[in-house]
Amino acid sequence: MTDYFRPLAQTGDARPDEALGIAGTDCWFTHVEHLARGQSARILSLDDTPEDWRKIVCGARKPIEGLRFDQPVIMGILNVTPDSFSDGGQHSSPANALRVANEMVAAGADLLDIGGESTRPGALEVPFEAEIARTVPVIEAIRRKLSIPLSIDTRKARVAHAALEAGANFINDVSGFEFDPDLGPFCATTSAPVCLMHAQGLPETMQLAPHYEDVLLDVYDFLARQIDLAVGFGVRREQIIVDPGLGFGKTQAHNLALIRGLSLFHGLGCPILLGASRKGFIRDIGQAPKAADRAPGSVAVALAAVAQGVQIVRVHDVAETRQALALWQASTTGVGS
Template sequence: MTAYYRPLVQNGVVRPKGAVVLAGQALWFTHAECLQRDTPPRVVAAVDIPEPWLTRLIQPRAAIAGLEMDRPQIMGILNATPDSFSDGGQHNTAESARLAARRMVDQGATIVDIGGESTRPGADFVPEDEEIARTQPLIRAIRAETQALISIDTRKSAVARAAVEEGAGLINDVSGFTFDSKLAPFCASIKAPVCVMHMQGDPATMQDNPSYDDVLLDVYDFLEEQVSWLENLGLDRSQIIVDPGIGFGKTEDHNLKLLRNLSLFHGLGCPVLLGVSRKGFIGNIGAEPRKDARAPGSIAVALSGLSQGVQIIRVHDVAETAQALRLWAAVR
């Protein structure tokens, strides 16, 4: 039976004997929770974690497109869509996108993530030519404005190819490279960094009664399988980011279980991205129906993720998040 090891992450300058560093960061752990399907969890000492788990947990993460992974990075969300759940219709011209991207970078974003197809629950499919028409001019304008890393949020190889031609340097696929069979080989052929996200179903159906045997271990297994597959295609594991896909084919309870146990995903040996900004469960738990008023709840969950070693947080409210991150870091 497969055993999984979730480091019990701690922070502090003074470390006890047996402490090991988590993923080359300032965080560390002395023990981990050992998880197995249909078996009660148990706690083991870090020194008793078998290889290759221990190596993957402690090895420093390589830089992604020049961005160091030993400190938190902020990915700003910029959707060139009329129907995204929070910011649809706000950035559908090259000029508005250019100004928005400049503002995000000035406020502290090191990555600008551009999407041309809404992935909100119930969203309709967007043809690739329409998605290219939405995103390519924006990427061109943003690249002329800033040298920040541009990410293309797409499931489609043609869209990714057009985005890379204009200067995008990261491909972020919400389907985890299961939608378009040509996308992963394209990324491997140009050695482009990628983000692999977990989603059950597709945006149109993903919230129709999602179910799992064990959401934490099922999501981990999916990501491990996709990362290994991408490695076999020629991508280096160090250039693969993983995202558990909070809110994508998950109930509120599923989301909370993943968020409580995010440190498990460091066992994949990849940087971890967390995207929770303004999502429905934040509105439900935080009693805030207005999507654009959910920055406090979004930041609270993001900081919880950073406390577990998440390297990248994907956000709408860049200035507010950057301010909170600076204070969080100073106190710690």
């Protein structure tokens, strides 16, 4: 039987002496939720957790490409696709994409995620040549003007190679190294940081009938295996980010279970990224049919994630998220007040 421990994250100045910090963030904990398959959850004290687990959870994550993880990092979404669910076709030209990139940086984005293939539910695979043609001119245009870190949102090694050559810094693979067998070894040869995301199935079919024994533990185990796979290829662990993959082969109930249990993923020892922005469960719960009307719900989920020590939030609405984070931090931790 495998034991899982989820730190019950808290913030604020009323921190007991015995409390431990979470991954170098402003969050701390005094108790954990003990989880095991087929058993009811239990609340345990710190003394009942393994020492090696405590070291992993409490250790500050090392900076990646100049990004520090002691404060929340905002990743701005810049899709250059004709068919993305929220902003398809809006940023396809390099000039327009650069304008939006400038706006996101001015609004408080810490890095930008550029994607040339929609992976919304039902989307079909895009040939790598088309993906390169969409993303490389945009990356080059942004890199000529801005020094902000850039990630390429791709599942394909050839696209990743072209993007890094054009000036991208990160690789954000929504398949977690499961789609293209060449991508993991390629990342190792370039030493580029990589985000490994969980997805059940391919975008074409992933929402037809997603099923898990225990979604929180299943996603955790998948990410643990893929981290080990990446390290086996030669990717350095401190260069790996993990993402539980909200909306990728998950029902509303699955998404909510992952959000409630996010702090579990600190046990993997990597920075955590969460991409909830404008997704379908926000549409349904928030009663917002239009994607552009989902900023309030997206911000709410981002704050819930940061309250559990999540280091990176991937968002469309940068200014709204930055403002909300500033107020949340001032009212909970005193940062910026």
